[in-house]
Amino acid sequence: MRVSTIPFLHIVLGLAVITLAALSMSVGAESIDVLTSISRIFSDSNDVGAVIMREVRLPRTLIAIIAGATLGLCGAAMQGLLRNPLASPGLVGSASGAALGAVTILYFGAGVFHPQSVPVAGMLGSLLATAIVYLLAGRDSNVTTLILAGVAVNAMATAGMSLLLNFAPSPFAVRELVLWTLGDLSDRSLSDVWMMLPCTLIGWCLLIGVGRQLDALTLGERTAQSLGIHHGRLRWRVFIAVSLAVGASVATTGMIGFIGLVVPHLLRPFVGYEPRRLLWVSALGGSAMLLAADIGVRLIPTPTAMKVGVLTSIVGAPFFLHLILRSRRDGYR
């Protein structure tokens, strides 16, 4: 009975992603209907519409799909690994580390001359932050220590960013840095897509095949170990995967909160709460949600363009609160 719901869920979410991607291609200052827009991407014509499609909306849509999938997938993996519905990629410092790395590069102006240095710095920052969390928490420590280490590293990353803002040479630089941290998909080009893609793909590939081990962790670390699961190795693998994928994503989009937290949580009941089945469903769900949010910021009439990270936070934060209240009531860990 439940077995048949998985492909069905995949199909529904897949269709949602395709529909939203098509919508994302057609929504904007210049209204172009979906079919012509898609045909124009592949044409050689250089009229305004085709250029808008190729240079503006296609990269934006692709980045939303990739970054959304990364956040959803990594959220599901982290929650499975830590056996905690409140875990997210941001928790272990991957996101804030990436932001600090990217902001540092922006601060010193290297981003202007070497645009590719921003995502690279993001990934390095992400890896570094994750490694520090891992070292702080120790090899065999429990989930609480890990979360505390994550909080500490997040605080350090925030402090670092504050320091850079403090010493920013001009109000314009401050504005640039702050806006960058808000999380945004506009003004991205196809070269940004190529830049983020390798690391995100490596991260995704590392998460292929961890599903069964995450399933075993449902029984706790010791029992999973008794079932032949090498927990230390699994933890390393998920950590590296998350910091590569999230690092590359955040370096391209800035911080987009709550998708990694909310999407797996919403989809969990539909896959019988099984961590393995949740992984790739969450990737699709993440894509759909980020596409929807990005369409939302373009449709909501605001005086200046709203950043997509702001929208996800405004919607996500109350949801997070609701989650905490409910998990307290249900009492499941």
Place this chain on the structure above:
Amino acid sequence: MVTDSQASVPEQLLVADSVRVQRGKRVLLDEINVEVSPNELVGLIGPNGAGKSTLLSTLAGLNTPDAGCVLLKNKPIDDYTPSQRAQQLGWMEQLSAAHWPVSVRHLVMLGRIPYLSRWQSPSDKDHELVHDIMKATDCLTLQDQSVTTLSGGELTRVMLARTLASEPSVLLADEPTAALDIGHQLQTMDLLRAFCTYDRACVVVLHDLSLAARYCDRIYLLNDSHMIASGVPMAVLNTDNIRSVYGVEISVQNGEIPSLVPLRRTQ
């Protein structure tokens, strides 16, 4: 023919040979020898903090001893891959619970993990086996329920079914009767007893001395990380041993169903 069967069923399924386990400077187990033969239900008893759980997880290959070794079917346990080990040794954690509200059927199926390669889904045979095990452990009616809705007795049965689904040769159960009412205690012990047939055996940590005396073939008595006594239940559970280890006077009633009643503390 005789040599064949001797080769397939080793004399000792699981052996701990002079095992010593330390955490920092603290010695948790010292010079421990345990032998588990096919067909045996072996009890592990002793006061809180004696090292029973440590011994059980060492036997399960989850701790590496600092000295001595654990032999599984005459081979050092480290020579097995984790999956091979998991196919031979079932470990049932004390008061284990599931971290996600998955269905009972899914939880029991987790016991098949040691047999599945990374990309393999459970086959029809796996499903059949899990079905049979749930039937034998009286879990069939629960199979579509979420594990978080189960009562203590139901959860113990489901966890036992999960452990049995790995088809282990040796089942290591850490206080499976803790927090169970007397009816479920007897049911759990009956299931463990039924498991120990042909070439299989079970090591069970117990606090209830009467249950231990009633069900176990042999008993190991641990105290303060040392092995105090071992042998048939009524030889180990004599008033002198219990007084020196637990500091409690007991009255022993021998009979078809032995009972050991604590009377008073001696200190």
